[in-house]
Amino acid sequence: MxxxxxxxxxxxxxxxxxxxxxxxxxxxxxxxxxxxxxxxxxxxxxxxxxxxxxxxxxxxxxxxxxxxxxxxxxxxxxxxxxxxxxxxxxxxxxxxxxxxxxxxxxxxxxxxxxxxxxxxxxxxxxxxxxxxxxxxFVRIRDPIISQIRDISLRLQHLNRVQSPIVNRIRQDLAWQFPEAAFIGLDAPLFWGWLAGERKSKKYQKLYQESVGLGLKEETENSAKAIIVLQRRERALEVSMRHLMKDLRFLKYRKVFALFGFGERTEALILSQIYPLENYFGADGKPEIKVLKGRVSGKPTKRHLSRRRFQKALGVAPTREDSGDKKKSKKAGSSLIRRALWQWVFTRIEPKRNRVKNSIGTALSEIFDREKEQSRPIQLIRSRIASRAMDWLFAELVKELVTGNN
Known part of the structure; x- marks a missing residue:
C-alpha cells in the first residue's frame, strides 16, 4: 500500500x-x-x-x-x-x-x-x-510511575510466594516446636534464629524447654528462604519510598494521608490514577454533564470524571443487561480492589485502628450503621471502598485544582 x-x-x-x-x-x-x-x-x-x-x-x-x-x-x-x-x-x-x-x-x-x-x-x-x-487508548504511564507500579507488583508477588512457605513452617513447628508455631513475621529475631543466622537467648531457652519433637533441617532451610524474601521485600520498599518522594506526588500523598492508606496502598493507587488530569474534560476540569436518565428520562447530572476515576480503581460497577437479565460487575483493577478491601478490613472495621479525622469518622459511622442493619459484610466493605474513592476524588480535586485557583 x-x-x-x-x-x-x-x-x-x-x-x-x-x-x-x-x-x-x-x-x-x-x-x-x-x-x-x-x-x-x-x-x-x-x-x-x-x-x-x-x-x-x-x-x-x-x-x-x-x-x-x-x-x-x-x-x-x-x-x-x-x-x-x-x-x-x-x-x-x-x-x-x-x-x-x-x-x-x-x-x-x-x-x-x-x-x-x-x-x-x-x-x-x-x-x-x-x-x-x-x-x-490506554494511557502510557510516566516513567517514575511505571517503576512504582512495577515494585508494587513485585511486592505482591513476594507476598504470594511467602504465604505457602510460612504455612508449611507453621505446620512443621506445630509438632517440632509448638510454643513458636504462631510467631508472626513481625518478629525478625525469631526468624533469624530459626534460620540459624542470629543468636537469641530468649528463643534458645524457649526451645530447650519445648515439649516438641525437635527442629528439623528442612524447617531451618525454609526459614532461610523467608529471610531472603523479606530482605528483598525491604529493599523494594526502600526503593519505592524513594520514588514516592518525587515532588509531583506531594499533594497526592497529602490527600492519601487523610484516609490512612499504608505505603503500599498509596503506591498502588498513585500508579493507577496519576496524573489526575487524565480523568478531566478538555477544559482541564472535572467533566460533568446533564443527560437524560435511562429510566426516568429526566435530566440527571452525570459526574463523568469521577466515574472514570472510580472505574480505574475497580469500585465502579458496570452493567451487563441481556434480555430480562440485569446484572452488574466491578470493572477496573482487581489488584487495587483487593488492596482497598484490606484497608477497610484493617483501618475502618477495627475501632482501635480507625482513622482519627472527619473522613475516618464518617466512613466508620457508615460501616457501623450498615452492620447494625445486618447487611452482608462483603457488601458493606464494597460500599465503604466505593464511598471512600468517591471522597478521595473530591479531596484530590480540591487539593490539585480548586486549591490552585
Whole structure:
C-alpha cells in the first residue's frame, strides 16, 4: 500500500505508517498499514503477516518496516516490555489499545477468527480510525510511575510466594516446636534464629524447654528462604519510598494521608490514577454533564470524571443487561480492589485502628450503621471502598485544582 496523508491532530497533514503488533511469549506478529483497508477480511486472507522473534535480528527486522507508530495491547506486560522499550528507543511512537476495546473492534471488522494475525490487523486498523481520540487508548504511564507500579507488583508477588512457605513452617513447628508455631513475621529475631543466622537467648531457652519433637533441617532451610524474601521485600520498599518522594506526588500523598492508606496502598493507587488530569474534560476540569436518565428520562447530572476515576480503581460497577437479565460487575483493577478491601478490613472495621479525622469518622459511622442493619459484610466493605474513592476524588480535586485557583 502506498502512503496516504491523514488528518493531523493540529492543522496540517502528515503521513503515517502504522504497525499493529500482537505479542506472543517470544515473538510478535506484525501488520503494517498506511491507510485503513476497504476490506479488512480480504487483507486478513491475503496479507503475509510476518513474525519477529525476541532477539537482535527480530528487532532489526521490525525496525526495518519503518513504522511511525506501533500499536499493542497492554496485556502480557512482561512479554511486550522488550518490544515497547526497543521501539521507543528508536523513536517509534507507542499506542496501547485495551483488550475489551480491541475484542469488540475486531468483531466489527468481520474478521473470521481471534488469532495473532487478526489481532495485529485489528490493532493497526483501530489506530488509523481512532488516532485523533486520546480516550480511545490506554494511557502510557510516566516513567517514575511505571517503576512504582512495577515494585508494587513485585511486592505482591513476594507476598504470594511467602504465604505457602510460612504455612508449611507453621505446620512443621506445630509438632517440632509448638510454643513458636504462631510467631508472626513481625518478629525478625525469631526468624533469624530459626534460620540459624542470629543468636537469641530468649528463643534458645524457649526451645530447650519445648515439649516438641525437635527442629528439623528442612524447617531451618525454609526459614532461610523467608529471610531472603523479606530482605528483598525491604529493599523494594526502600526503593519505592524513594520514588514516592518525587515532588509531583506531594499533594497526592497529602490527600492519601487523610484516609490512612499504608505505603503500599498509596503506591498502588498513585500508579493507577496519576496524573489526575487524565480523568478531566478538555477544559482541564472535572467533566460533568446533564443527560437524560435511562429510566426516568429526566435530566440527571452525570459526574463523568469521577466515574472514570472510580472505574480505574475497580469500585465502579458496570452493567451487563441481556434480555430480562440485569446484572452488574466491578470493572477496573482487581489488584487495587483487593488492596482497598484490606484497608477497610484493617483501618475502618477495627475501632482501635480507625482513622482519627472527619473522613475516618464518617466512613466508620457508615460501616457501623450498615452492620447494625445486618447487611452482608462483603457488601458493606464494597460500599465503604466505593464511598471512600468517591471522597478521595473530591479531596484530590480540591487539593490539585480548586486549591490552585
Amino acid at each position: 502506498g502512503k496516504k496523508a491523514l488528518t493531523a491532530k493540529q492543522k496540517g497533514e502528515y503521513t503515517m505508517r502504522v504497525v499493529g503488533l500482537d505479542v506472543c511469549k517470544n515473538s510478535v506478529v506484525a501488520c503494517v498499514l498506511d491507510a485503513a483497508p476497504t476490506s479488512p477480511r480480504k487483507v486478513y486472507y491475503d496479507y503475509d503477516f510476518p513474525r519477529f522473534f525476541t532477539d537482535s535480528s527480530g528487532i532489526k527486522a521490525l525496525l526495518a518496516l519503518n513504522a511511525d507508530v506501533a500499536v499493542l495491547e497492554p496485556t502480557g506486560v512482561n512479554y511486550s516490555k522488550f518490544w515497547v522499550t526497543k521501539l521507543a528507543e528508536y523513536g517509534v511512537e507507542i499506542a496501547l489499545v485495551g483488550h475489551r476495546q480491541l475484542n469488540t473492534y475486531r468483531v466489527n471488522l468481520d474478521l473470521p477468527d481471534k488469532d495473532d494475525s487478526a489481532d495485529a490487523l485489528a490493532l493497526a486498523c483501530y489506530y488509523i480510525e481512532h488516532h485523533l481520540s486520546d480516550r480511545r
